[in-house]
Amino acid sequence: xxxxxxxxxxxxxxxxxxxxxxxxxxxxxxxxxxxxxxxxxxxxxxxxxxxxxxxxxxxxxxxxxxxxxxxxxxxxxxxxxxxxxxxxxxxxxxxxxxxxxxxxxxxxxxxxxxxxxxxxxxxxxxxxxxxxxxxxxxxxxxxxxxxxxxxxxxxxxxxxxxxxxxxxxxxxxxxxxxxxxxxxxxxxxxxxxxxxxxxxxxxxxxxxxxxxxxxxxxxxxxxxxxxxxxxxxxxxxxxxx
Amino acid sequence: xxxxxxxxxxxxxxxxxxxxxxxxxxxxxxxxxxxxxxxxxxxxxxxxxxxxxxxxxxxxxxxxxxxxxxxxxxxxxxxxxxxxxxxxxxxxxxxxxxxxxxxxxxxxxxxxxxxxxxxxxxxxxxxxxxxxxxxxxxxxxxxxxxxxxxxxxxxxxxxxxxxxxxxxxxxxxxxxxxxxxxxxxxxxxxxxxxxxxxxxxxxxxxxxxxxxxxxxxxxxxxxxxxxxxxxxxxxxxxxxx
Numbered sequence: 001x002x003x004x005x006x007x008x009x010x011x012x013x014x015x016x017x018x019x020x021x022x023x024x025x026x027x028x029x030x031x032x033x034x035x036x037x038x039x040x041x042x043x044x045x046x047x048x049x050x051x052x053x054x055x056x057x058x059x060x061x062x063x064x065x066x067x068x069x070x071x072x073x074x075x076x077x078x079x080x081x082x083x084x085x086x087x088x089x090x091x092x093x094x095x096x097x098x099x100x101x102x103x104x105x106x107x108x109x110x111x112x113x114x115x116x117x118x119x120x121x122x123x124x125x126x127x128x129x130x131x132x133x134x135x136x137x138x139x140x141x142x143x144x145x146x147x148x149x150x151x152x153x154x155x156x157x158x159x160x161x162x163x164x165x166x167x168x169x170x171x172x173x174x175x176x177x178x179x180x181x182x183x184x185x186x187x188x189x190x191x192x193x194x195x196x197x198x199x200x201x202x203x204x205x206x207x208x209x210x211x212x213x214x215x216x217x218x219x220x221x222x223x224x225x226x227x228x229x230x231x232x233x234x235x236x237x238x239x240x241x
Numbered sequence: 242x243x244x245x246x247x248x249x250x251x252x253x254x255x256x257x258x259x260x261x262x263x264x265x266x267x268x269x270x271x272x273x274x275x276x277x278x279x280x281x282x283x284x285x286x287x288x289x290x291x292x293x294x295x296x297x298x299x300x301x302x303x304x305x306x307x308x309x310x311x312x313x314x315x316x317x318x319x320x321x322x323x324x325x326x327x328x329x330x331x332x333x334x335x336x337x338x339x340x341x342x343x344x345x346x347x348x349x350x351x352x353x354x355x356x357x358x359x360x361x362x363x364x365x366x367x368x369x370x371x372x373x374x375x376x377x378x379x380x381x382x383x384x385x386x387x388x389x390x391x392x393x394x395x396x397x398x399x400x401x402x403x404x405x406x407x408x409x410x411x412x413x414x415x416x417x418x419x420x421x422x423x424x425x426x427x428x429x430x431x432x433x434x435x436x437x438x439x440x441x442x443x444x445x446x447x448x449x450x451x452x453x454x455x456x457x458x459x460x461x462x463x464x465x466x467x468x469x470x471x472x473x474x475x476x477x478x479x480x481x482x
Binding site: 078079080081084111112114115116118119147148149150152153154180181182201204205207208210211 | 319320321322325352353355356357359360388389390391393394395421422423442445446448449451452
């Protein structure tokens with residue numbers, strides 16, 4: 001896909017999800033990343049046009065909060081009791097499988113995204129067509145958020161558990177990436193993840209690891225956008241809970 | 242114990258441990274808290290008197306690093322490859338049991354303390370006589386370090402797993418406590434912990450938890466100081482690994 005086609009696909013999925021799932025009076029969660037940003041724009045468009053009220057909106061990153069604010073959406077930047085329980089969260093993903101398990105964290109916001117997903121009654125994932133896999137791990141690296149202190153030791157432990165190498169994430173200008181929660185991010189190289197839940201647990205156990213971008217049993221609906229502007233809602237595998 | 246007696250006991254343990262376990266040329270780790278601070282003073286005294294060289298010294302908190310620097314010890318504040326592998330770490334604890342399992346984190350530095358303990362060939366714990374228990378949990382609250390975002394949800398999940406209430410730690414002036422790694426600290430109220438390893442794993446699994454102050458199979462030696470200035474080295478239970 002060209003960048004224009006990818007943008008078309010993401011936009012289609014985001015606008016479809018906001019039109020279908022958002023209801024007046026809801027407590028909403030907003031994800032992070034390029035597709036989730038289209039959902040924020042779609043939400044602002046709908047609110048401007050239909051003039052309905054939402055009970056609350058909470059953001060999973062400073063970046064998403066800034067975008068929402070710039071579009072006139074009254075957004076909270078922490079998961080306080082004022083914004084919970086969340087009725088619906090719309091977020092993106094780097095990859096999803098037939099059980100709707102996800103790899104997330106390409107944008108570095110996975111810790112807040114997972115906390116919001118856990119606090120949400122319904123988690124809707126919007127993606128473009130390149131994010132669909134039968135088995136996780138083939139399409140994108142696996143992000144792991146770690147405490148900066150002692151990162152080299154934690155990196156080695158993560159690589160041992162995963163059986164693969166990883167890189168410490170840097171920003172476009174070569175500086176070390178630091179998340180909104182002041183964490184470093186390891187990207188474990190691509191490779192099959194036959195048991196996402198088992199790997200999630202093993203990585204989370206490592207001293208120095210805060211969380212890993214494997215989301216298991218947290219996603220309820222997936223909306224896939226295509227380059228031609230069409231969308232599809234795949235059905236969750238009957239084997240998934 | 243009076244505060245003076247407690248200081249005597251801590252000082253006795255710290256000076257004994259530094260005299261017995263520190264060898265020239267070692268890579269050292271320095272713990273945090275009031276007893277560990279006596280160990281830093283004991284180390285400075287020994288270095289001043291005996292003029293030997295250490296390969297490296299790494300600190301588990303900004304506070305310990307500042308103390309060490311003020312006493313002329315050349316200390317690193319990160320667990321880089323320059324300071325590893327650590328030959329010996331001397332640290333304090335809030336409580337230890339007959340298997341040398343520990344509760345740590347009263348000082349709020351448990352994340353770095355655990356990373357350093359994991360990277361140390363020998364971990365020596367210095368405590369006063371009030372810290373000894375047959376079973377963990379009866380003497381001190383259990384600290385849990387968590388991501389600030391969504392802390393109320395994480396608190397509830399920690400309380401469910403522990404079966405006890407907790408409080409979000411504040412400083413002496415009533416402000417929220419924030420660790421060197423920008424984390425909040427929950428203190429779970431006292432109560433029996435029959436299986437420290439099982440509870441550690443269950444708490445660490447919770448989304449939003451970074452680590453918990455249960456140290457299992459990380460402590461090699463304990464030095465207990467008494468108010469009269471005497472010290473004792475208890476023997477690890479034969480059942481412990």
